[in-house]
Amino acid sequence: MNLSFLIHFFLFPGLLFAIPASWFYVWGERKATARMQRRIGPPLLQPFYDFVKLFGKRTPSRHGIEADLLLLWPALSVLSMVSAMAMLPVFSYSQGFSGDAILLVALLEMPSICFILAGFTSGSMFAEIGAIREAILSVACNVVFLLSIVTVAVTENTFRLSDLAGVSWNPGHWIGVFGILLCIPAKLRLNPFSTSSAEQEIYAGPLTEYAGAALAMWELAHGLEWVALTGFVATMMIPVGGWWWLHALLFVVISFAEVLLLSTFAAATGRLTLEGAIRFYWRWAAILAVLAAAAAVYVRFRP
Amino acid sequence: MNLFKRLMHRCRRKSPFLFHINTGSCNGCDIEMVTCLSPRYDVEQLGIRLEGSPRHADILCITGPVTRNTLEAVKTVYSQICEPKAVVALGSCSGSCNVFAGSPVIVGPIDKYIPVDVYVPGCPPHPDAIIDGIARAAQILADRGVSEAAKGEAQK
Numbered sequence: 001m002n003l004s005f006l007i008h009f010f011l012f013p014g015l016l017f018a019i020p021a022s023w024f025y026v027w028g029e030r031k032a033t034a035r036m037q038r039r040i041g042p043p044l045l046q047p048f049y050d051f052v053k054l055f056g057k058r059t060p061s062r063h064g065i066e067a068d069l070l071l072l073w074p075a076l077s078v079l080s081m082v083s084a085m086a087m088l089p090v091f092s093y094s095q096g097f098s099g100d101a102i103l104l105v106a107l108l109e110m111p112s113i114c115f116i117l118a119g120f121t122s123g124s125m126f127a128e129i130g131a132i133r134e135a136i137l138s139v140a141c142n143v144v145f146l147l148s149i150v151t152v153a154v155t156e157n158t159f160r161l162s163d164l165a166g167v168s169w170n171p172g173h174w175i176g177v178f179g180i181l182l183c184i185p186a187k188l189r190l191n192p193f194s195t196s197s198a199e200q201e202i203y204a205g206p207l208t209e210y211a212g213a214a215l216a217m218w219e220l221a222h223g224l225e226w227v228a229l230t231g232f233v234a235t236m237m238i239p240v241g242g243w244w245w246l247h248a249l250l251f252v253v254i255s256f257a258e259v260l261l262l263s264t265f266a267a268a269t270g271r272l273t274l275e276g277a278i279r280f281y282w283r284w285a286a287i288l289a290v291l292a293a294a295a296a297v298y299v300r301f302r303p
Numbered sequence: 304m305n306l307f308k309r310l311m312h313r314c315r316r317k318s319p320f321l322f323h324i325n326t327g328s329c330n331g332c333d334i335e336m337v338t339c340l341s342p343r344y345d346v347e348q349l350g351i352r353l354e355g356s357p358r359h360a361d362i363l364c365i366t367g368p369v370t371r372n373t374l375e376a377v378k379t380v381y382s383q384i385c386e387p388k389a390v391v392a393l394g395s396c397s398g399s400c401n402v403f404a405g406s407p408v409i410v411g412p413i414d415k416y417i418p419v420d421v422y423v424p425g426c427p428p429h430p431d432a433i434i435d436g437i438a439r440a441a442q443i444l445a446d447r448g449v450s451e452a453a454k455g456e457a458q459k
Contacts, residue, residue, distance in 0.1 A: 030347070039345040045317075046350050052314040053361075056448060057385040126356075204356035211358040211385045 009086040012248065013231060018085045021252070022223025023047040028256060029226070029263040036267035047223065054216035069121045070210070073114040074217035080110035081224035088231050089162040090251045091244050100159040101149055108228060111221050112138045112187065115196075118218075119206030130205030133274055134189070134196035140281040141186035141193070147289035148179025152236065154296040166240035172296040177236050179289050184229050184262060186277065188222070191266040193277045230255035230262075308449060315361070315387070315445040318350040319437060322360035324380050326413065328367030331427035332394035336364060338430045339437075346434055349441075357383040362440050365419075366393045368400040369411035381417045387448040389420045389440040393433060398422045420444075 008014055026047040034041025062070065084107040087099050112134060119131025153159050155172030167173075186193040197205035204210075207218055234254040238247055272280065325333055339346045340353060354360045357380045369377060381390070392413055395401040403409045413419060420443045423436035 034345070034347060038342045040348050041345075042347050042350060043317075049314040049318040049350055050320075050352075052310060053318045056311045056315065057361075057387075059385055199355045200353075202355075204354065204359060207359075208356045209358060210356075215359060 005086070009082070013088055013090050013227075013251070014082055014086040018082060018224055018227050019220065021227045022220060023051070025226040025230070025256065025259045026219075026223045028259045029266075032260050032263040033267040036264060047219070051216050051219060054219070055213050057212035059212035059214070066121055066123070070118065071214055071217075073118040073121065074210075074214055074221055077111040077114045077221035078217055078224060080107045081221055081228050083107055084228045085224065085231065087161060088228070088235050089165040090231075090235060090238075091247050099161065101153060101161055101164060102159055104161060104232065105146065105149060108187070108225075108232070109138075109142070111225050114221075115206050118210070122206070122209035124203075124208045126203040127206045127208045129202050130196050130198070130208070133198075134206065136274060137186055137193060137196055137277055140278045141183045144179055144281055144285045144289045145183040145187070147286070147293045148176045148183065150176075151179065151289070151292045151296045152176030154293065154300050157300060161235075165235040165238065167237060172292070172299065173236070175292045176296075177233060179285070179292065180233055181258070181262075182285055183281075184233070184258075185266065186281070187229060188225055188262070190262060192269040192272040194266075194271050195274050195277060198271065226259060227255065230258040233258060308452065312445045312449055315448050316441050318352075319362045319389075319441040319444065320352050320354045320360045321362050321364050321437065322354055322357045322380065322384065323364045323366070324373075324377060326365055326367040326373040326377055326397070326411070327370035327409070328394065328396060332366035332396070335427040335430055336366065336393060336433055339433055344430045344434060346437070349434070349438060351437060351441075358385065360384050361388055361444055362437060363388065363390045364393055364437070365390065365397045365413050367411075368396040368403045368406075368409045369413050369416070371408050371410050374410055374416065377413065378416060387444055387451060389444040389447070390417060391421045391423060391436050391440045392419045393423050393436070394428055395424050395426045398424055401426060 010016060027042065027044055030046065031041040084104055087104050087107070116131045116135050116138070119127040119134065151172055152164055155170050155176065156164055156168065158164065185191070189197050197207070199205075202208075207215065210218060231251065234251050237254050238250045323333070323336060338344060339351075357363070361384070363381060363384055365377065367373075392398050396403065397411070397413050400409055400411045421436045421440045423432050425432055428436075
């Protein structure tokens with residue numbers, strides 16, 4: 001627990017940066033979708049309005065263990081996302097909350113697990129259908145996600161985040177980054193992989209029974225997922241060295257560009273069925289990911 | 304009003320989430336309501352979002368004269384929406400049962416069972432009128448939030 005850790009957790013890229021950034025990125029997603037559909041879209045402060053309004057709702061009182069668990073899952077998601085943000089090596093020379101890519105992957109997986117558990121805890125039929133879909137989709141996309149990280153890690157010969165960060169001209173690095181980008185829509189439950197929270201079809205998916213402050217926490221966790229996942233990819237695209245403020249600026253610019261790219265992709269595609277999504281990840285993406293990882297291992301360890 | 308209450312008032316007015324329920328409508332009003340989300344009318348500019356679950360919603364939009372089969376569903380959905388909430392009755396049917404008045408299977412209009420804040424008459428109403436109705440309901444919702452908070456403090 002040193003000063004650097006506190007700065008990373010509470011200031012940048014932790015709480016103080018991540019929460020406004022999550023609102024800004026969610027706005028960017030909604031605005032980009034609106035522009036793709038030739039609409040004007042929501043005002044800049046819309047995610048903030050939604051967040052504050054949800055805190056002002058009077059929620060039905062629940063009793064027993066479910067009541068505590070239903071609050072625990074969104075809180076755990078927010079906490080793990082802020083921790084993941086604190087770990088991101090935005091400044092290549094300093095490491096606040098030192099950890100490696102394996103810890104980061106575990107933290108990034110937390111919201112998905114909490115989402116599944118929330119669906120089962122709430123006991124709603126629609127929530128359970130959504131939770132089952134999310135569980136299957138998470139298994140499908142994580143194969144590709146983990147293999148992509150392995151590809152990058154083998155190319156750089158390390159799992160340490162500060163060494164993975166930075167631009168490398170090795171093709172393995174970029175194939176891995178592309179693989180991670182390919183998995184982000186499924187992790188964020190965006191089109192075409194939005195079956196788990198399929199709006200209207202299964203009401204609101206695992207969050208059907210959520211209301212008020214707990215729902216606001218979920219919206220925040222989702223925004224933070226945007227920031228953390230795009231930020232993770234952004235750290236692998238920022239050149240090493242240079243001024244710290246340029247690093248911070250590039251981090252924000254690149255991750256926001258990813259938000260625009262992903263939401264444009266989401267607006268341009270329709271929702272795939274669960275079978276379609278699994279077929280995409282296991283038949284096409286997984287084969288390419290296995291080939292990429294194998295090639296990276298061969299290049300690294302060839303005699 | 305202090306700063307926090309003013310912020311909450313503004314946020315409630317700026318972010319009304321809708322839940323739409325059809326109580327035996329002919330689908331005319333439903334089509335006009337969905338039109339509001341389309342590029343031509345784009346209600347997302349006002350922060351309006353159509354939600355999948357009544358638990359997430361602030362404003363209940365009701366279309367249709369209430370049939371016997373849907374009455375209990377409407378009451379359930381109304382009770383599932385968290386306070387503060389508002390109700391908009393879209394179309395002539397939900398306001399007065401329209402041409403279905405007097406039918407043995409119609410038990411409406413809806414304001415016999417749950418309090419309605421805004422009526423948007425028309426068969427079907429124009430999307431502009433629907434947007435106006437929802438915007439008024441959002442204002443009512445925000446004012447209601449403030450008055451309820453004041454009532455709660457008075458009780459303490």
